[in-house]
Amino acid sequence: MRYEPAPVYNAPARLLHWATALLLLIQYVLAWTMPDMHRDTQPIGLIAWHLGLGVAIFLLVLVRLLWRSAHAAPPEPASLPPALRAFARYTHWLLYALLIAVPLMGWANASSRDWPVSLLALMPMPPLSPTGSPIGHALGDWHRNFAWVLLALAGLHIAAALFHRFVLRDNTLTRMLPKHRKQAAPKQ
Template identity: 60%
Template sequence: MAKVQQSTHPAYDAVARTLHWLTVLLIAMQFVIGWTMPDIHKGTQPVGLIAWHLGVGSTLIAVMVIRVVWRLTHWPTPDELPPLLSVVSRITHFLLYAALVAVPLLGWINASSRGWTVRLLGLVPYPALSETGSDFGHEMGDVHGVLAWVLFALIALHVAAALFHRFVLKDHVLQRMLPHAGPSNDSPRNQ
């Protein structure tokens, strides 16, 4: 039986990889649901695809909280990138994390302004982040829609960069986030 060859390049740990791919799945679901659900108007009820959008969004919020805490407490092994690529990578990752937190948060604020209860897994209610009928909450719904497109563009840039690393630079940056990518060298930040 052939032995699977391990990469000598350090990978992200299993928790970071799992959270990354779970985020990918949830975001893909959100974009499909968001593009296919009916428009939301005054008096629209959170049923059907709108309920699904709220449910997946509430799960995304929970995953992102865990992901941010994990990232803040575990340093990934630095990539061996040229200085300019390293700076671009850090900026892009920061913007991705910011958008991945802001977009569902703004959706939650908007849902609260409509009097909708956002529930994790349909069970655990999240607190309202704006009063029912709040003009601010309704405006955040518009910002939510615009930032979703910004998030989409950042994701496209992230995917393009991963493919650039794999097929042009032929380095191991992409493989670090794939299963069986090699030994993890992530370390807790407090060590």
């Protein structure tokens, strides 16, 4: 039986995926190391970096969605059961939704605090809520809670990739790796 490698994501899709993952990792490190925010907290240092990186993640995800809308994902392994296929599809779209919603909530919260928000300290961004907005303030709590949900979902995404690699032994993980290598034929 000849082994056929699974189709891979194109290079821009892989680059956008791994750039998002790297920025998200840096963002969580910033979030855990920045000072707690109170009424008189100023958006300097790590907080300013957190805000700017959040805008970068938001814009990067928009680029990913635009790219994805014009370039179809490679087909999933035919051996994948329909229930897992549906679960993977819904999980991916939920990841996209959270990668958009969580930064927007943080941005709106910063705007309600009258904090300037800029793209990596280079380009000022418009406020998303008026200064003092109760909704903007409440979105800060939602931002924190949904950030935990996003982290859990990202962990599930990583666990699923490892499950595919080490339990199902299919090529799902290798479709997103920088270099696609042929695996040995499955043992019979």
